Amino acid sequence: MRVLPGGEVRSAIIVETEAYLGIEDPAAHTWKGRRTPRVAPMWGPGGHAYVYFVYGIHHCMNVVTREGGAPQAVLLRAAVPEIWWRGGEATRDELRSLSGPGKLCKALEITRALSGVPLTGPELVIEAGPSRTFSRLEGPRVGVDYAGEAATWPLRFAVAGCPAVSHAGKLTLRPE
Numbered sequence: 001m002r003v004l005p006g007g008e009v010r011s012a013i014i015v016e017t018e019a020y021l022g023i024e025d026p027a028a029h030t031w032k033g034r035r036t037p038r039v040a041p042m043w044g045p046g047g048h049a050y051v052y053f054v055y056g057i058h059h060c061m062n063v064v065t066r067e068g069g070a071p072q073a074v075l076l077r078a079a080v081p082e083i084w085w086r087g088g089e090a091t092r093d094e095l096r097s098l099s100g101p102g103k104l105c106k107a108l109e110i111t112r113a114l115s116g117v118p119l120t121g122p123e124l125v126i127e128a129g130p131s132r133t134f135s136r137l138e139g140p141r142v143g144v145d146y147a148g149e150a151a152t153w154p155l156r157f158a159v160a161g162c163p164a165v166s167h168a169g170k171l172t173l174r175p176e
Helices: 092-096 103-107 145-152
Strands: 011-018 049-054 058-064 073-080 136-138 156-159
Touching: 049 145, 073 103, 073 156
Parallel strands: none
Antiparallel strands: 011 073, 011 156, 049 058, 058 073, 136 156
C-alpha cells in the first residue's frame, strides 16, 4: 500500500518478485560488499525499502529482507489491483499498469525519496493480503545477464496464470 502525501491510498497485491542474495550474488547491488550511498538501505535492517533509479527512466523497489549487515532483498516485479485478486474485473490496462518493476513504481508513485523508509508506514505498508490458493512459477531473473551463472539462478517467483506477470515465458511451474 502506498499512502501519497495528500492522503490518497493506492494498493495492490504483489504477484511477481526476484531475490538478490547480497555480497555473494554478482547480480546484487551489494556484490562483494559494495557500499555506496545508493545501496545504504540494503545494509540496514529488514522491513525497509531500497529504491533505485535505473536506465535514467525507471524507479525499482526492493524489500530488504535480512538483519542489518546482511544486504539481501527482494525486487517487486509486478502487482495486480486488489479487485482482480478477489475475483473481480480489471481491465487489461489496469493489469498492465503494474506489470514490471518500473511500471509498478510509477503507478504507486514510488521514487528514491522513499529509499530506506520502513514498510510499516506511514508512506509504504506491506502486509499479508487476502488469502488465495495459486500455483507458483519460478525461473531466472530478468536483465542480469552481466552476472554470469548467477543470471540463471531460479530466484524469480510469480503467480501462475496472472496476466500481470512480466516475461512469463521464461518461467516454469514450481514443483509443490
